[in-house]
Structure formats: C-alpha cells, structure tokens
Amino acid sequence: MGEIEAHESKLYSDFAPFYDKVFGKIFSSRLRRVIGDLHIPKGARVLELGxxxxxxxxxxxRHCEVVGIDVAPDMLARAQGKIKANGWSHLKVLEMDALNLEFPDDSFDYVMAFHVVTVVPDPVRMMEEAKRVCRPGGSIVVVNHFTSDFPLLGLLTETLDPVTRRLGWRTNLKLGPFIEATELEVEKAYKLSKLSLYTVLVGSNQKNGYHRV
Ligand SMILES: C[S@@+](CC[C@H](N)C(=O)[O-])C[C@H]1O[C@@H](n2cnc3c(N)ncnc32)[C@H](O)[C@@H]1O
Incomplete structure (x- = not known):
C-alpha cells in the first residue's frame, strides 16, 4: 500500500451540522442491516471507531455495551445528543484517536469501522490498533467504499481522489491491497446490493496463537 497523506480529520467538526442531513438516512439503514446480521450476543463489548x-x-x-470514539468533538456532541434523547444507557462516546487507542489489549469482542478507513491518515495503523484492542477470536467489521477493479470505474475514482481528499476522504484505496496490508482474516466479504459501492468485511481477530477451527 502506498504512502498515505495525513489529512485534517478534524475537518469533520465542520461537517457536523449537516452530516446527518446528507448521509444520515442512507448510512443508518445500511448499518442497521450490517449490525443486525452480526447477531451481537448479550453482554458483548463493542468499540466503534470514528x-x-x-x-x-x-x-x-440494548443488551450489549458500546463505546464510540471519534476525533471530532462536534460530531460526538451530536452522537451524545442522540444518546441522551433516546435514553441509550448501553452507549457512550469518547474523544479519542483511532490510531492511538487508550484501551488495554483485548478489551472488546467487536471492533467496528464504518465509513472510516478512507478517512483516517493511516488505515493500516488503525487496523493494527483495532486488532490490539479486540480479543483473540473477536470480530473486526469494516464497511467502506473501495476503488473498483473495473478499469474505467477505478480510473474515475482515482481521478476524483484529489478532490474528495479536500472534502475529507480518499477514493483510491483498493480492497485487495487493504486486506493484504492489514492482514485481516476475512470471514465474510459482501455487498448489501449488487450495485452498492460499499463493501462489508467481517474479520476474525486471529492473534496470540488463536486460530478458528
Ligand atoms: C465519514 S465519517 C463516518 C462516521 C460514522 N462512522 C458513520 O458511518 O456515519 C468519518 C468519521 O471518522 C472520524 N475520524 C477521522 N479521523 C479519525 C481518527 N484518527 N480517529 C477517530 N476518528 C476519526 C471523523 O471525525 C468522522 O466522524
């Protein structure tokens, strides 16, 4: 994977006032399906990055415990507002960098990264942190857009990359090199619909000698 330019993640604080209006409904319904398909068991500890x-x-x-972290305080303020308005006692948010998590090793059963691997300056580092804080055999779940392998579409998204970077995300990340560089043990990779631009990856955290049989 090539060198990844650092970019101003706090840019998302500027997006906060209109983020839900632009992306909210689409992202919510996509994530409802992804999270529903996981059948998260009672008592599971879940971390959501970004x-x-x-x-x-x-x-x-409501039967699991979820911590959401993000670097953009204005985005988190909105998340906190939803937690309060809905009385979600199973959810909390913290300001934290996904590349330097302040949790001990093996703290979570699930680590989620939804629409965030193309936003952070170093996705490989983020995935290393995800693996560290996820217990052996836990699940790492990524939902993201990856550059198409179809030559024309791939070329188009790569051409758009300098523009989207200014807006806060990159479009030139390919699925194969991402999996290779992060050494994610993919159990399931799928799209929610044939034409969806987004890929769902469900990985098993194979570390400390843990190997699924
Ligand atoms: C496209 S938004 C996705 C938000 C949410 N996951 C969703 O699906 O609606 C990307 C988020 O990643 C956050 N982010 C960017 N860099 C980050 C970092 N280093 N650590 C934690 N969060 C980060 C941004 O502040 C922003 O809220």
Missing part, C-alpha cells in the same frame, strides 16, 4: 454523529447507534441491541 463513530461520528452515531448514525449506527439505533442499530445496536
């Missing part, structure tokens, strides 16, 4: 305004929050079952 949780933003909490578009995923309505989808989490």
């Amino acid at each position: 949780a933003g305004t909490g578009t995923s929050f309505p989808a989490y079952p």
